[in-house]
Amino acid sequence: MTWGSSVPFDVYLNVAVGGVLTGLVYGLMALGLSVIFGVVRVVNFAHGEMMTIAMFIAVALCTGLHLDPLIVLIPIAAVMFAFGYVLQRGLINPFITRPEHTQFLLLVALAIIITNTLLIIFGPDARSVQTSYGYESFQIGPMIIDAAKVYAGAAAIIFAAALFAFFRFTLVGKAIRACADNHTGALVVGLDVKRLYALTFGLGAACVGAAGTMMVLLIDATPMLGPSYTLLAFVIVITGGLGSMPGALVGGVLIGTTEALAGLLFTPSIKSMFAFAILVLVLLFRPQGILGKRLS
Amino acid sequence: MKHKSQSNSARVTRRTFAAGAGAAGFVAGIAPFNIVRAQGGPLKVGVLLPRSGIQAGIGQSCQLGVDIAPAILKSLGLPDLAIMNADTESNVDTARARAEKLISDGAQLLVGAFDSGQTTAIAQVAEQKGIPLVINIAAAPPITEQGYKFVFRNFPTAPMILGDAFASQKEIFAIVGAAPKTVVFMHVNDTYGTAMAKGIGAIMPKFDMPYTIADEIAYDPAARDLSVEVAKAKAANADALLVVSRLNDAMLLTRELVKQRWTPQGILSMGPGWYEDQYIKTLGKLSDGPISLSPAPDPHKRLTAVLEAALAKIDPGINLNANHTFTFEALLVAADAYKRAGSTDPTALADAIRKTNITDNVNIGPGITFNAKGQNDKVKDGAFQNRGGKLIMLAPKEAANGKPEWPLPPYQSRG
Numbered sequence: 001m002t003w004g005s006s007v008p009f010d011v012y013l014n015v016a017v018g019g020v021l022t023g024l025v026y027g028l029m030a031l032g033l034s035v036i037f038g039v040v041r042v043v044n045f046a047h048g049e050m051m052t053i054a055m056f057i058a059v060a061l062c063t064g065l066h067l068d069p070l071i072v073l074i075p076i077a078a079v080m081f082a083f084g085y086v087l088q089r090g091l092i093n094p095f096i097t098r099p100e101h102t103q104f105l106l107l108v109a110l111a112i113i114i115t116n117t118l119l120i121i122f123g124p125d126a127r128s129v130q131t132s133y134g135y136e137s138f139q140i141g142p143m144i145i146d147a148a149k150v151y152a153g154a155a156a157i158i159f160a161a162a163l164f165a166f167f168r169f170t171l172v173g174k175a176i177r178a179c180a181d182n183h184t185g186a187l188v189v190g191l192d193v194k195r196l197y198a199l200t201f202g203l204g205a206a207c208v209g210a211a212g213t214m215m216v217l218l219i220d221a222t223p224m225l226g227p228s229y230t231l232l233a234f235v236i237v238i239t240g241g242l243g244s245m246p247g248a249l250v251g252g253v254l255i256g257t258t259e260a261l262a263g264l265l266f267t268p269s270i271k272s273m274f275a276f277a278i279l280v281l282v283l284l285f286r287p288q289g290i291l292g293k294r295l296s
Numbered sequence: 297m298k299h300k301s302q303s304n305s306a307r308v309t310r311r312t313f314a315a316g317a318g319a320a321g322f323v324a325g326i327a328p329f330n331i332v333r334a335q336g337g338p339l340k341v342g343v344l345l346p347r348s349g350i351q352a353g354i355g356q357s358c359q360l361g362v363d364i365a366p367a368i369l370k371s372l373g374l375p376d377l378a379i380m381n382a383d384t385e386s387n388v389d390t391a392r393a394r395a396e397k398l399i400s401d402g403a404q405l406l407v408g409a410f411d412s413g414q415t416t417a418i419a420q421v422a423e424q425k426g427i428p429l430v431i432n433i434a435a436a437p438p439i440t441e442q443g444y445k446f447v448f449r450n451f452p453t454a455p456m457i458l459g460d461a462f463a464s465q466k467e468i469f470a471i472v473g474a475a476p477k478t479v480v481f482m483h484v485n486d487t488y489g490t491a492m493a494k495g496i497g498a499i500m501p502k503f504d505m506p507y508t509i510a511d512e513i514a515y516d517p518a519a520r521d522l523s524v525e526v527a528k529a530k531a532a533n534a535d536a537l538l539v540v541s542r543l544n545d546a547m548l549l550t551r552e553l554v555k556q557r558w559t560p561q562g563i564l565s566m567g568p569g570w571y572e573d574q575y576i577k578t579l580g581k582l583s584d585g586p587i588s589l590s591p592a593p594d595p596h597k598r599l600t601a602v603l604e605a606a607l608a609k610i611d612p613g614i615n616l617n618a619n620h621t622f623t624f625e626a627l628l629v630a631a632d633a634y635k636r637a638g639s640t641d642p643t644a645l646a647d648a649i650r651k652t653n654i655t656d657n658v659n660i661g662p663g664i665t666f667n668a669k670g671q672n673d674k675v676k677d678g679a680f681q682n683r684g685g686k687l688i689m690l691a692p693k694e695a696a697n698g699k700p701e702w703p704l705p706p707y708q709s710r711g
Contacts, residue, residue, distance in 0.1 A: 011531040018523050124348035126544060128578070135554040135582070146523065146555050219520035224349070263524035269485040269514045271524065
């Protein structure tokens with residue numbers, strides 16, 4: 001059965017499923033950015049670089065200690081949480097009340113430092129992980145689905161669900177949401193806002209750490225990856241809705257699927273163009289994002 | 297008193313005379329050697345390669361050709377070269393800047409740079425500054441069509457590569473008694489890939505190949521995921537895969553071929569990537585089978601064994617490939633020209649390079665000479681296949697040391 005050109009329908013299905021699974025990992029990465037901005041009101045321009053740190057930690061653990069990325073997902077997320085917490089308390093906190101351009105410069109400088117540090121430690125070569133399922137795929141009828149993408153996508157869903165549950169059902173999560181909703185009110189009721197901001201930044205870093213650990217199952221790690229994924233995170237977050245956690249996941253899946261199908265329908269070398277085309281459409285017709293709150 | 301002052305100021309004793317004569321003799325004795333050293337000091341050669349960025353793997357492979365050169369050139373009785381390394385960072389603007397820096401730091405000759413875009417930029421600088429450039433690897437034809445006087449290329453152009461590639465394919469199909477009826481053509485979407493794609497379109501009809509191109513798929517050179525591209529290629533239902541790619545994409549493509557459970561009859565690669573050591577080491581048994589139609593060392597040439605032995609000492613277990621041999625030959629050309637010119641003057645060096653005639657070389661073909669455009673138009677391609685971690689030369693007949701394996705064994709059955 002064919003659709004449009006001579007490409008069979010099952011090929012579209014395979015590609016779409018692959019796009020959704022990849023998009024879930026993108027969404028988890030963007031979720032971290034959304035969490036940080038939604039609460040702390042800081043745009044993390046070093047987001048992609050933080051993901052790259054996690055990727056290299058995963059590669060090092062896999063090649064050095066033969067630990068599968070799925071196993072080290074939680075420890076790496078914990079390490080990135082600690083990194084994010086310390087970073088926010090030690091470096092970013094003083095800049096929260098300063099003009100936005102100084103935040104931008106600070107985080108761009110941090111991004112450059114991270115990239116060059118990774119270059120010094122790991123060199124410029126692409127690094128990959130070798131897993132037992134790295135070349136495997138599942139066949140369900142006409143569909144052939146990359147096993148690594150299935151595991152990465154599933155892990156992304158579980159991590160995102162855990163994060164949602166944390167914000168919804170725990171006292172600390174509710175306190176963080178209170179800070180996001182009303183900063184002054186949070187201070188008035190006695191919440192330690194600085195600590196909560198640091199916790200939030202840590203959680204955002206943990207998200208991007210988890211995403212990076214899963215991303216290493218999909219692509220090779222290089223120190224220069226950061227900027228393109230920071231940009232991708234922005235595209236996803238703005239498309240899904242800045243500050244909206246479900247929006248980040250929806251945006252990720254939308255962008256991942258769009259890129260995949262566009263590459264199949266048109267020519268693969270221009271598939272990234274369609275992600276930016278969606279961004280432009282969203283900015284024109286729904287500037288708050290797909291699931292974002294309408295701006296007053 | 298007069299006698300005393302004479303003895304203090306002007307008296308020359310036998311001792312002082314002998315000492316002075318000895319000193320004069322010493323200076324006179326070493327003077328010729330001093331003069332020879334001043335003229336015969338090492339030639340400063342700036343080597344520009346992509347040592348970082350997306351082409352880092354191949355750049356570092358080329359660097360091995362630089363590393364093994366000094367001892368071999370010395371054994372050939374050629375003068376020393378002082379190598380000045382520079383990193384183009386896989387970027388055209390950086391390549392241009394680095395070339396200018398090398399020249400301002402005293403480089404008397406440049407070698408580089410693997411990538412056609414970067415090499416074009418370096419060639420412009422070399423020509424402007426009047427410093428010879430010996431291109432190790434770069435296939436885009438325009439580089440030696442600009443009327444440059446200081447640019448020399450000991451590497452085939454894309455049309456030359458393609459012509460030999462199609463001829464070798466026919467030779468292979470004749471040996472195995474089989475040929476694909478259709479191929480899907482995948483190529484990297486950069487200067488090199490698009491030049492090759494245009495060339496294939498222009499040259500293929502002249503060779504009456506047994507296959508037609510069912511689909512053409514271009515992909516981003518910096519792509520990190522080629523699943524969509526391979527899905528599209530698989531959907532074309534072609535018998536074989538014709539590729540123009542580099543190392544990273546070759547690895548990505550192979551992974552996707554395995555995951556998507558598609559083993560074409562054959563993989564015919566018109567460029568680098570599929571024979572690189574990193575490809576073979578990373579993929580193991582999955583790396584067996586692709587046939588690369590590319591410039592290559594001639595396994596029957598004397599210097600090939602010398603380079604293999606030298607390479608084995610510094611990096612055991614890797615195969616000698618075109619990255620090593622063409623980079624080595626660029627330095628061979630430089631040293632040979634320097635010896636004949638007897639001078640570091642750029643014009644003298646360029647004139648000497650123009651008259652190069654080296655038959656004791658490494659790569660397939662009659663040797664190294666340059667035509668009026670600075671192009672070695674006699675260098676030839678080979679066809680070689682990955683097998684058990686080694687590269688088996690299949691064609692041309694005079695360079696072959698094995699028979700082709702066709703079709704590819706299925707990926708799923710390789711263990």
